[in-house]
Amino acid sequence: MSPLRFHNNEGELKSRVVERRHLLEVSLLPWIRNKCLRIRSRHLVTCLQSPANHRSPDLHTHTHTDTQNVTTDRETPAAVTIVTEGGTAELRAVPSADRTNQTAESPIDRHNTPETPGRDTHTRSEANVSLSCCSRVSVMLQLPLLVTAQVDLVLVLVSVLGLWTRLSRLGCPNNVVFDEVYYGQFVSLYMKRVFFIDDSGPPLGHMILALGAYLGGFDGNLVWNRIGAEYPSSVSVWSLRLLPALCGALCVPLLYLLTLELNFSHLAALGAALLLLLENSLIVQSRFMLLESVLIFFVLLAFFSYLRFHNSPNSSWWRFSWLLVSGASCAAAIGVKYMGVFSYLLLLGVASLHTWNLIGDRTVSHLSVCVQCVCRCVCLLVVPVLLYLFWFYVHLSLLNRSGPHDQLMSSAFQASLQGGLSRITQGQPLEVAYGSQVTLRSSASQPIPCWLHSHKANYPIRYENGRGSSHQQQVTCYPFKDVNNWWIIKDPGRQELAVGSPPRPVRHGDVVQLVHGMTSRFLNSHDVAAPMSPYAQEVSGYIDFNVSMATQNLWRVDISDREAESEVWKTILSEVRLVHVNTSAVLKLSGVSLPDWGFRQLEVVAEKLFQSYSSSLIWTVEEHRYGTSQEQKEREAELHSPTHIDVDRKISFWAKFLEVQWKMLTVKQEDSEHKYSSSPLEWITMETNIAYWLHSSTNAQIHLIGNPVSWGVANLSLLAYQLLAAVYLLRRRRGFKDLPEGVWGQFECLGCVCVGGWLVNFLPFLLMEKTLFLYHYLPALCFLYLLSPALLEHTHTHLLSSVTQRRTLCVCASAVTLLVFLSYRTFCPLTYGSPELSANQLQGLKWRDTWDILYRRR
């Protein structure tokens, strides 16, 4: 379908307004005029029929369809035509009533006979007051080249307003606001290319923030330590906040377009856009370096492009590009926050429903069905997965230096980063041999690492609870690098502690002894209860007290990630279990910290009946060198000297990805309640707010508080939809078809997207145990804003029959819009942080007792 234009030979311009769905489209028609005319007149016919065809194939058979068509048409009243001819422009406004009539006379309207004449006048009168505007700019150059452009001025208007509300004075306040302190540190780390891991979400969101900072020339040299700290003048705050604000602003036109894709009118679309535009909480959330607005943008984009795909005619293959966009935005949404997964699942659900209908459509050939299914799978399943991997690829290739979170990662991962562990371990010999000096790191002790350790102190003869011990030398796990962490691998059959030449590597299944480097005690275990975990065996450095307690210091090396039976024990890479030969217990970090006599280090035990794979049983060699000295003194000197030699060890992207992903999902931060955290049920009624920023000396402050009126409207429409849907469903089941099929389909689709979108973005929080905030509700809220005007239009068109009722509804709707605007204005000072309000004014804004508004005592 191409835009409709009609020219006659004299260049005189006649315009027809047709319901426009492709809002900005330029058609370039380099034809000579005659040809042009002919082609276009053919298009005219198709176009005139197209609105109905386009919506749903069977629509034009019902009278209600016409009603709807009229409804949509009458909102395009004040068309402005700009004719540019040879550089001169002429502006001509066509009387709107005229055009409405013209539209009403379109071929479809022939079915419109049962409608009362009163309805027509009503239509017209409303059209006159309508704000909506659709204009067409046609630029006619000298001769055959002809450019036709159609611009939806309303769309332009809401976009501009969106940009204005979100972007104006973006640099104010010039302080670190709320979670900027959290995301800022990651942006800094990106600038310095230092590796970090953040369990709050995948890296795309952070990367987008970092991109903004990069474009603004931010160098990452800023300590993010305190909310309210002032940005130095070298930092362009504006650029840090630009991208989230832009995303937030684009959500407004996107919601407008999404409403249109749901087959509702421009007026409803305008309503949705206005609700979003005037939502204080969204403005606040967009204007700072935070991720919610980016998430919302991608989620809305995904739904918009999917519906665009679905609404396009089946014949065009071009529509699959929309599906591709949809898949990509899903991947982006998940890449920003994990919450995006649920929206993605909803979209997949809707898509599979549509695909299922396609499969059932027996008019389509088998081949075509297969091809279409494959295309959909590729666009909605394969592409998102690949893109998701791609975000990590970019993330990991950007961050190649070691940093504060290294300790969370495995030794192998750390060694792949520049600096950090790799500086120490670079060039260590790979294969552990008899005589090797090693440090053994436990895999379990997250997030702090610890190494197998011993020191010149014995277990107390009796513990606090009266139980006895072996009184032998303590063996612990120690979370700091220390010379006492060194152990020497010894062959039980030989005496020497140096590596022979050539080195004899230790293999899986070999029996070894472990000698503590500094004290020369053997790692030993026996049937004595461990100090803190009495069900397990004690592990000690063996001292012979001549009390008939025999040495039991043989350990079998069990490489758990081996590929072959005779696998060699490798530095960093091998995950090793040390099995005690006499008792077949396994060396284990119990995770309990010892009391004062054990210097609060972590307890190490040997436990029988091992439970297959548990990371507390796994040890890896981290630092490693071949011992050369036989004498104790020399060896001590050797242990004190740093290790070095040079080899580069790389692990694949896939291994790195899996590790990072796993860590992100499993690392648990201590979740304590935050002063402004809230429970999900409080969000619906907005019982809670969040103070984002308070001026260091005055009462100027920024709060995350939603627009209470819009919030109420959203809740009401949610309830209304559910009631209405229940009534419709029950009545349909009993055979009363209140709505024609097309309208029913539209109503269903609205419910799937809006109520479904609200559910998937809200319900999961009820089950989450992490600290939650009001801003988590914003994505769900956007779907309700989409729902409200659409539902209003549905009520107007299909539920109310008399003119008075409709008028009342219109008046109510306008009044509510006004109220929304007023309450937006009222809360503006708390949204933008200026102007400063007095304590009394602030008190006046405390509409709910549970809101926490700050007053500075003077």
Added chain:
Amino acid sequence: MAREECVAQWSKTGDTSTLRNRKPFPASEQTLLTPSGRGSSGGDTQSSNGTSAQFSSRGRSSHAPPGGGVPLLMLVAGLSFSTRLHKITEPPHVCWDETHFGKMGSFYINRTFFFDVHPPLGKMLIGLAGYMSGYDGTFPFVKPGDKYDHHNYWGMRGLCAVLGSFLPIFAYLIVLELSRSHIAALITATLLIFDTGCITISQYILLDPILMFFIMAAVLSMVKFNQQKHRPFNASWWLWLVLTGINLAGALGVKFVGLFVIFLVGLNTVWDLWRLLGDLSLLLVDIAKHLLARVVGLILLPLFLYITIFAIHFVVLNKSGPGDGFFSSAFQSRLIGNNLHNASMPEYLAYGSTITVKNLRIAGGYLHSHWHLYPEGVGSRQQQVTSYLHKDYNNLWLVHRPDSNESQSGTPDLVRHGDIIRLEHKETTRNLHSHLQEAPLTKKHFQVTGYGINGTGDANDLWQVEVCGGRRGDLVKVLRSKVRFLHRATGCVLYSSGKTLPKWGWEQVEVTCSPYLKETPSSQWNIEDHINPKLPNISLSVLKPHFLEILLESHIVMIRGNSGLKPKDNEMNSKPWHWPLNYQGLRFSGVNETEYRVYLLGNPVLWWTNLACLGLYLIMVAVASIALQRGFPLGPKRMEHCHVLMGGGGLLLLGWMLHYAPFYVMGRVLYYHHYFPAMLFSSMLTGITLDILLKSTDLLLCPPYSDWLQRVGQMVLLLAVLYSFYLFHPLSYGMTGPLAHEPGSSMAGLKWMDSWEF
């Protein structure tokens, strides 16, 4: 159109009746005669209701079990009972959770009140079985491994084993109803009879066999009820409806897991009602009748029974016991032997009294303090104040005037509404104190600590007493007044948040001072014990709580208790994804080589077959539904398979998911045996899936060979089950001697997964 086709197909099936074990039946005539059956598919979309109509016509026409059923059923029952009752008394010592449930059985026999996180029916049945079999309730059940000696424990175990023996029988009948195929039913029964896990879990004093008995009985009666749908409101229709309701009450009465089967029945009922609603030949009055019947049979009746169970529970247990502290003062006054039963103490709160203060929130604890400080980083490092559910000396507080000069002589002054008091902890002599520091967990509240020594503290130790609904000058009644303590300096109110403190706080409940002054039970307290030698003791009749109040309170206490069962940090706990894989079992008894060891682990061959069949089922259903949706021509036999798969199989799959998926979102500690109800559904699904898979062999081969293949498949399956049972039976019937990874063991070479611990 669709309806007629379907009827035509059915008449064909009925005539040819190629399926074994099925008598030809006069299906077509009956179908054509009953108008209600037709209406069900009329006027509706073909995809949704066409299926159910076809399904129903088949079900109705063959509602009598196909021939040859009785001997098979006897065989299943015989095998089932013999496997479960074999060596029932071994080992003669307490195994695993017998220590809890056996003990609770004893409590019923002794009529001692106790607290448990599960509803009482299961334990009542255990107690009853013990009582009937001559157990006197004297065995202490202290810890696993204790020898029973002369105590009669076999009755309690026997009850569980008998109820457990019904599971294969019920499964057999359910599958028979759903698939009309004896082969499918036999496969299911075989899987369950020879599963070592099912045998083990049925042989001990546990709630699970009782729970599963009710679950399966409920499903069976639901399925039977579904078959009656074309003769509504006749005797057997009512019978199965009422039976479903009774069994639902039973399932819920044993464990809250019973809720899952209630969901299953609920969904089935909703679907059924939806179908009736779409049947335009029924009047709205008829539909209302249907609805009402279901409300009565499936909601009101179970509710009534459930409440009755609790009524019996409260009537039987009338003596004070270990669970008292979990309940409110009013509740405790019901129990003989409790200090609040016919309590006698000074009536009004006075200065110088020793008191205990209990929070009014349901399952709220006593105000408590002890010789431990808040750790570093949690507010200021002062003494902890918590709320504690057990009765303890550390719950005692002294009531003082702010200036601490008590009038030594005469009767002490009484505390009045609005008075400023100081509460001194009796054991540690610290004052109840609050200040402007964040509370440890509820960051919006202030911290409450114990401060000062021997009663000297500071201005932050002063609290104003406020009787809810009282006026200035009112006296504070012990036990009956709801009291709030307002902190003088900050204006906050003493509050118990209900959140459990971490290890440093001994997992007691947090106490804070809330700046929000709304009256909630969390900020209201009552004075429970009151000791003042200078005042006369008066016999107080505490308001006896209403039965519904007790019911509500005991439920909230149970739910709190359940969610309080958090996994400990260091303990290896079982994850839901372990279960279908049979990844790790549970040690019921014995660790060492010398001990008699029993290990709860499903027969791996069966469990892995179940797992594979779940996947297979999904594939088969996908293929079948795409074929139907695309309208490929399928023969009548294939159509029937499709409908069994999608109808009966769908129901079982739903049952499996409902009994399995919720565990993924549960915060409480989980064990392997939680999977067993789901495993029953999975086995039934396996029966149907394998049966249809084997019957579809004719897709590959021509008739005589395909029959042979089918037979061979069935024989292989049977032999595999029997052989694996032979291999793994020591898991349930007990092993002694060396552990499995040593060569001399009877289980040598059978430790197929490292995670198995036998």
